[in-house]
Amino acid sequence: MLHHRNKLKFWLAGLLILATLFAAPIVSAQPVELEFDIGDIGIEAGLYEVKVPVYLTNYTETIAGFELMVQENRPDVTVLHWLIDTVGTLIGGWEYVHSENFDGYNTNVNIMAVANLANPPENTPGVSPQAGETPFFNLIAYVNDLDDTLPDQTVTYSTNPIYPFCPMFSNQLGQLIGIEQDTVCDSVYFLCEYWIEDTICLSWTPVQTPPYDSVSYECRNITVLDTNVVKLTKGSVTVMLSTCGDVNGNGDIDIADITALISYLYLHGNPPPVMRVANLNGSPDGTIDISDITHIIAALYIDHRELICPYVPPED
Numbered sequence: 001m002l003h004h005r006n007k008l009k010f011w012l013a014g015l016l017i018l019a020t021l022f023a024a025p026i027v028s029a030q031p032v033e034l035e036f037d038i039g040d041i042g043i044e045a046g047l048y049e050v051k052v053p054v055y056l057t058n059y060t061e062t063i064a065g066f067e068l069m070v071q072e073n074r075p076d077v078t079v080l081h082w083l084i085d086t087v088g089t090l091i092g093g094w095e096y097v098h099s100e101n102f103d104g105y106n107t108n109v110n111i112m113a114v115a116n117l118a119n120p121p122e123n124t125p126g127v128s129p130q131a132g133e134t135p136f137f138n139l140i141a142y143v144n145d146l147d148d149t150l151p152d153q154t155v156t157y158s159t160n161p162i163y164p165f166c167p168m169f170s171n172q173l174g175q176l177i178g179i180e181q182d183t184v185c186d187s188v189y190f191l192c193e194y195w196i197e198d199t200i201c202l203s204w205t206p207v208q209t210p211p212y213d214s215v216s217y218e219c220r221n222i223t224v225l226d227t228n229v230v231k232l233t234k235g236s237v238t239v240m241l242s243t244c245g246d247v248n249g250n251g252d253i254d255i256a257d258i259t260a261l262i263s264y265l266y267l268h269g270n271p272p273p274v275m276r277v278a279n280l281n282g283s284p285d286g287t288i289d290i291s292d293i294t295h296i297i298a299a300l301y302i303d304h305r306e307l308i309c310p311y312v313p314p315e316d
């Protein structure tokens with residue numbers, strides 16, 4: 001009888017554990033409230049000034065102010081102007097928009113904007129929840145003189161989620177969206193420069209690497225952007241230097257390019273140095289297939305149709 005009672009106890013305990021597990025609340029991920037998306041564009045070689053659209057999708061909150069920095073990684077290709085373009089954008093009617101360059105090398109632009117100032121002549125609304133179809137604002141970039149024998153050159157534009165560079169967006173009440181505090185701890189090492197009887201140090205010097213005589217741990221609070229709440233997407237500008245149809249990259253467009261394209265598609269040959277130049281019929285998704293072979297043959301030997309090779313933005 002005791003054996004059966006013990007089995008019953010274990011059986012009931014198992015049921016209680018399962019009931020507890022199934023009754024526990026399911027913690028769902030924090031929904032995205034904002035999406036900040038820098039556009040991807042392609043431009044023809046020789047264009048000097050380009051506007052890079054920046055989009056904002058806000059699902060729940062009205063955005064009434066923000067501060068953020070956009071930086072680029074290829075100052076040899078483009079430089080960012082310290083001004084931004086707001087004509088026809090979501091912040092075109094805001095009462096305060098200020099932008100400036102921090103590093104002196106035109107590799108970034110810091111932007112601060114407020115829809116409604118403290119003592120305005122009128123009440124200017126912020127950006128109500130919307131789907132991001134109209135640009136939030138436009139960056140202005142200048143394209144450097146580039147060697148036209150180079151392949152396409154791509155510049156990446158991005159924002160930094162770490163304070164003090166992280167984007168900060170506020171609603172009409174001045175509340176920040178997606179900003180949280182985090183704790184970072186670092187080890188700090190010290191080397192004694194002058195000992196008294198090997199027990200008392202009179203002079204400590206911070207060092208980066210061993211040897212060291214003492215170590216301390218310092219923790220500090222930092223401000224970070226919760227990227228589960230505010231989603232940041234990089235953008236790019238691609239300067240299209242490569243010649244459409246130059247599949248083998250030798251600078252000419254002839255039968256050798258047809259051979260190179262056939263080899264790539266069907267004989268495991270080398271890919272084009274720039275994939276865009278083989279999209280000869282202008283497929284909007286950048287697909288390269290037999291129709292591109294047909295297109296270049298017709299362009300060279302039949303009806304001399306135009307080779308298109310459009311810019312296709314990268315997939316997110």
